[in-house]
Amino acid sequence: MNEEELFYAWLDGELEGKEAEQVAARVAADPALQAKSEQHRRVEAQIRGTFDPILQEPAPPPQFSSVNVLDFQAKRSEREARRASFGLPQWAAMAATLAIGIVAGQFVGNRSGAPIESRDGRLVAAASLDRALDAQLASAEGNGRVRVGLTFRDRNGGICRSFTDDGMSGLACREGQDWRVEGLFAAPLGQQGDYRMAAGEDPRLAALVDERISGEPFDAAAEQAARDADWR
Amino acid sequence: MTSPLPFDSELAAVWPRLRRFAYALARDAADADDLAQTTAEKAFKSFDQFHAGTRFDSWIFRICRTVWIDTIRSRSRRGAHEAPPEAAESLGHDPTSATEAAIDLGKAMAAMQRLPEEQREVVALILIDGFGYRETAEILDQPIGTVSSRLVRGRQALLAMLGEG
Numbered sequence: 001m002n003e004e005e006l007f008y009a010w011l012d013g014e015l016e017g018k019e020a021e022q023v024a025a026r027v028a029a030d031p032a033l034q035a036k037s038e039q040h041r042r043v044e045a046q047i048r049g050t051f052d053p054i055l056q057e058p059a060p061p062p063q064f065s066s067v068n069v070l071d072f073q074a075k076r077s078e079r080e081a082r083r084a085s086f087g088l089p090q091w092a093a094m095a096a097t098l099a100i101g102i103v104a105g106q107f108v109g110n111r112s113g114a115p116i117e118s119r120d121g122r123l124v125a126a127a128s129l130d131r132a133l134d135a136q137l138a139s140a141e142g143n144g145r146v147r148v149g150l151t152f153r154d155r156n157g158g159i160c161r162s163f164t165d166d167g168m169s170g171l172a173c174r175e176g177q178d179w180r181v182e183g184l185f186a187a188p189l190g191q192q193g194d195y196r197m198a199a200g201e202d203p204r205l206a207a208l209v210d211e212r213i214s215g216e217p218f219d220a221a222a223e224q225a226a227r228d229a230d231w232r
Numbered sequence: 233m234t235s236p237l238p239f240d241s242e243l244a245a246v247w248p249r250l251r252r253f254a255y256a257l258a259r260d261a262a263d264a265d266d267l268a269q270t271t272a273e274k275a276f277k278s279f280d281q282f283h284a285g286t287r288f289d290s291w292i293f294r295i296c297r298t299v300w301i302d303t304i305r306s307r308s309r310r311g312a313h314e315a316p317p318e319a320a321e322s323l324g325h326d327p328t329s330a331t332e333a334a335i336d337l338g339k340a341m342a343a344m345q346r347l348p349e350e351q352r353e354v355v356a357l358i359l360i361d362g363f364g365y366r367e368t369a370e371i372l373d374q375p376i377g378t379v380s381s382r383l384v385r386g387r388q389a390l391l392a393m394l395g396e397g
Binding site: 001004005008009012014039040042043044046047048050051052053054055056057059060061062063064155156157214 | 239240247251265272276279359360365380383391
């Protein structure tokens with residue numbers, strides 16, 4: 001830094017020790033430099049003062065957790081849905097497969113016991129699927145038909161779990177107290193009767209997991225710890 | 233019912249400062265709000281590239297600056313809205329500004345606009361936001377000496393425009 005730059009760096013509190021002392025001595029001995037530092041301090045405080053009220057303005061930040069996460073994902077699906085023009089809702093397009101018409105009928109609904117519900121425009125796990133995602137560890141043998149596969153943190157830091165449930169596999173991510181269904185895939189026809197495929201084996205599900213995962217999937221201990229922490 | 237995800241919390245914490253930075257870079261309020269919004273979206277989409285443990289504010293300010301540079305470039309490619317290239321040379325010759333002690337936001341933004349881009353961003357980061365020289369150098373990916381000399385020129389120009397002479 002040249003002498004001028006040193007002066008300004010001193011003014012900004014960027015100098016330390018001996019360097020700072022030297023500039024301070026130089027300024028103390030020079031009325032012109034004193035005036036200059038006063039002038040800069042005053043004008044620069046004024047400039048800050050004009051920009052600072054922006055900090056207080058009631059302009060809330062955009063939010064991405066609740067809507068946009070799925071929206072990005074849904075864009076592609078929306079296009080596919082339009083192309084297919086079945087008039088199906090977005091979630092159905094997400095599970096783009098020949099079997100979806102049949103499977104979704106038994107899967108998604110607001111009748112009691114349906115494992116996936118549409119709530120406030122979102123698809124969330126319900127009934128047995130919700131309970132399994134809340135409580136079941138991947139290692140659990142269990143008698144229920146739901147199998148939980150991978151548990152991991154996504155790129156936003158939320159916890160997601162992949163699952164299979166009676167002919168479907170999918171991915172659900174924690175949102176508040178819900179498990180929001182982020183992807184749903186029907187097993188290929190003919191494999192639905194005894195669908196015991198480990199979650200993640202469906203290539204579409206694997207691709208979705210790949211897209212979302214940050215780091216490695218949880219091991220058994222991390223999975224248990226996450227459950228103890230209510231999947232936060 | 234929806235608990236905020238880390239990105240939203242990080243963004244919320246830095247949002248007022250990010251807006252202020254956008255106002256310091258941009259020409260007017262509409263541009264500034266667009267800039268802040270676009271920055272937030274870009275940051276969200278590339279949040280997986282953010283290294284936990286490093287400063288989120290530096291990271292998102294850097295994105296903001298990149299978005300702004302892209303905006304200016306695409307505008308000047310279209311030939312619209314570009315700042316006159318002689319703006320830097322004409323600093324200090326505004327007869328109306330030097331006499332008034334109090335300045336408002338419009339005047340301060342106008343003065344900032346008359347700085348060359350590379351001085352404006354340094355002034356915005358250091359004098360307005362309060363980043364240190366080193367953090368600023370990291371955000372801008374410039375040597376600290378470059379930051380320091382741009383800051384000297386930028387603040388001298390501002391003083392000439394807004395100071396009492």
